[in-house]
Amino acid sequence: MELRHLRYFQAVAEERHFGRAADRLHMAQPPLSQQIRRLEEELGVTLLRRSTRKVELTAAGDAYLGRVRGILAAVDEAGEEAHRIDAGLEGRLVVGCVGSATYSLLPALARALREELPGVDFAFRGEMLVPDLADALRSGVIDLALLRPPLDDAALSLRLLRRERLIVALPEGHRLASRERVRLADLEQEELVVHAGRGRSVMYDAVVQLCRGAGFEPRVRHEVAETSTLVTFVAAGLGVALVPEPVAALGVAGATYRPLVGRHARVDLAAATRADDDAAALARTLEVLEAQVAAGAR
Incomplete structure (x- = not known):
């Protein structure tokens, strides 16, 4: 049994006429009749009652038609799904x-x-x-x-x-918050809040390298895993931080941001x-x- 046999049977059962079913399937009527006979022989049941005027479904044929429709619909849906997945749409x-x-x-x-x-x-x-x-x-x-x-x-x-500029996150009221821009050298005596170190964060390494490039060793007070925690610590006055510019969109009350001087601070x-x-x-x-x-x- 092949899927085409099921499609042949569905066409005949729905048209109730071999000639119309053959036209629908774009094939000759004799081979269609022959294939339906073979399907019935393989199943061992009579699916259709044939006469010179019409074709009728037997009770077994009516039940079989319902199953065939479900099988063929599932096969078609599987093909459509495969095409959607292949096209990146699913x-x-x-x-x-x-x-x-x-x-x-x-x-x-x-x-x-x-x-x-x-x-x-x-x-x-x-x-x-x-x-x-x-x-x-x-x-x-x-x-x-x-x-x-x-x-x-x-x-x-x-x-x-994209490349993102680094900015300075400061507690509101901090001595550097009154400036329009902050230099790295201004942070030499400041305690820093940074992302986790020991190879766990690229930002940690970037901050350390920038500070050393400015001639001082950073004074790290807190290491955190999450950016939201980092900014919250800054807002609480636990230190200052160097963060990518988009972090300013986080909008934590008590924290303010200033640009960092230097083209390489990115x-x-x-x-x-x-x-x-x-x-x-x-x-x-x-x-x-x-x-x-x-x-x-x-």
Whole structure:
């Protein structure tokens, strides 16, 4: 038995006429009749009562028709689903983000993805550190990471999204809050709140390198894993922080922000994927992501 036999039977059963069914199937009537006979012989039941004037379904044939319709509909739906997945219009995709991207990019990106790819089931994980994002990518827990390079791993692919200026987060009323701009040297005596160190955060390494480049060793008072916690600590007066400019969108009461003097005080934001992931839904997601970044730049 093949699917074509089921389609032949469905056409005859619905037309109640071999000639009309043959026309519908774009085939001659004799081979159609022969195939229906073979189907009945294989099943061992009579599906159709034939006369010179009409064709009628037996009780077994009527029951069989209901099942055949369900089978053929499922086969057609499976084919359509496969085409949608192949075109990147359906599937499931998990996006992970570093802290600043969670607040500055993720909200607009999530809205755009719902509009552009409504058939794709998206899930999001925010406030992740770069090593955790890389591990999640490799293990397949997430499919796309918005993170900060460098990321030295041949199994992962990176594409730069944008360069972000660093700014200074200060408690309201801080002595530096009255200035229009802050120099790195102004932070030499300040206690800093930074992202987790010991290789767990790219931002930690960036802050340390900037301070050392300005001629002093940073005085780290608190290390935190989440950007929201970092800004909350600053607002509480527990220290100051160097953060990417989009963090200012977080809007924590008690914290204020000032530009940092220096052209080199910047960090990159990149999209990371598994190098061998060629899923069409991922490719479409990256297109939407890059369009959102470009719109934000404009």
